[in-house]
Amino acid sequence: MIDLRSDTVTRPTEAMLESMREATFGDDSRDGDETVKKLEAMAAERTGKQAGAFMPSGTMANLVAMLTHAQRGGEVLLEDGSHTLNSELGGIGGIAGLFYRGIPGRRGAMNLDALREAIRPVTRYHMGTTLVWMENTHNRAGGAVLPLMHMRKVYGLAHDNGVPVHLDGARIFNAAISLGVPPSEIAQYSDSVCFCVSKGLSAPVGSILCGSREFIERARAYRRMVGGNLRQAGPLAAAGIVALETMVDRLVEDHQTAKRLAEGLNRVEPSLCEPKEVETNLVRVDVRKSGRRAAQWSVELKTNGVLVAAADIYVLRFVTHRHISAPDVDAAVSVFGELWKKL
Ligand SMILES: Cc1ncc(COP(=O)(O)O)c(C=O)c1O
Structure with a gap:
């Protein structure tokens, strides 16, 4: 069979399996685990953020990002075709308790005029925009790469209105390779970013949510709330480390x-x-x-x-x-x- 369904079908490399066997078995949610900490530090460094938290999936990393950024009842603005709107089963409303508005876009890039018009302050009639969301690469737009200039404008627009930005960077390394820049140059236009080691990077499991130290501390609590504490996650993180070290280029x-x-x-x-x-x-x-x-x-x-x-x-x-x-x-x-x- 030639399996072209997804890059999530990639199997771990021999080096990953070897590193999993050798990994530490600390309890990540009790005293911490050295391998998990190392992966989180590497992820933070690659994305140019202060800290990272290991998550079981991209969907959970996105959900935890929403919970951490936004108050219930607030509105999230994201491109119509975004993975979060179309494929994450409504966690945005059903779990995070947020309203959302899809913004029309072209190749995954939101129309800036439509975004500008959609951003709303808190009034007696409305809870206001609490989060702006981008996805790079963009899955439903066929792996399209958001231009850095576009990201800069979205980030500027959101920040001018006091609204934080999350980047679903499940495949940020594909975007980085395509643009010929380090992932931190892409993630600079976000307050939080997540990426997956479980897709083209070939690790069996895992995503890392990155942001400021304070944001990630709060995100750890939300991760626990939604059942994302992994306990002895060392072997999973070990494969993620090898993924970052050997699978990006x-x-x-x-x-x-x-x-x-x-x-x-x-x-x-x-x-x-x-x-x-x-x-x-x-x-x-x-x-x-x-x-x-x-x-x-x-x-x-x-x-x-x-x-x-x-x-x-x-x-x-x-x-x-x-x-x-x-x-x-x-x-x-x-x-x-x-x-x-x-x-
Ligand atoms: C852009 C994007 N975000 C998030 C996810 C969710 O990742 P996971 O399958 O690890 O939950 C995917 C999965 O394909 C994706 O393409």
Whole structure:
């Protein structure tokens, strides 16, 4: 099977498994654990923040960020297609007790005029905007990278109105590689940021939420509240450390295979995808012209040895990662091409 469903399918490397065996077994929520502390310090350093807290998932890191930043009843502004709005099951309202407003965007970047108009102060009729949210890279926008200038403007706009900014940087290292800057240059336009070591970086589990020392101390309490205390988390953190040390630079290979995939599919049928829009490791493929739904395509592709996810009614999502080589991509394109010919 050529598994292009997600970069979360990546398996730990031998070096990760070795480091997990050797890791410390301190109780992270009692006396602390040395390996977890080391990962948190590395994460803080990479993102240019004062401190970090290890979380079991990106979803929980985002949820804890909301709880820590925003008071119940306040409003969060985030791009319409953001992962948090579309794929995190309403934790924003159901658990954090926040209102939210989706802001229209292009390739994951919020329309600045719409954002400006949406930011509201506290009045007797309204609890006010309590948080502005960005996502980089942007999942539903096909791994699009937010331009730094855009991020700077969003951050400035929010801060001019006294509103903090959170960055969902689940794949911030893909953005950093694509922009050719360290992740701290991206995260400077946020008050808090989270990223995942469990995706393209190949660790089995884990995300780290980073921010100021004071913010992270409060975030630890919310993490406990939502059941995110991991106790002997050393082995998980150990894999995360190896991920940060050895897996970041190779992400460029995933971007290259994604581009190759997009070029191949574009040769099959130009309306499927635009290779120029592929900036990182995600490729959204529009199958509308086939008259078949994405779910049907994913079943047929699976029968032919290619696993992909249906991201929308007529959109498939292909994700490249460490276990996908150029020949795998060519094979997937060829399977797709054969199926297309039979339409
Ligand atoms: C942008 C973004 N944020 C958050 C998440 C959630 O991460 P997790 O699956 O670890 O909860 C994902 C997962 O794909 C994501 O793409």
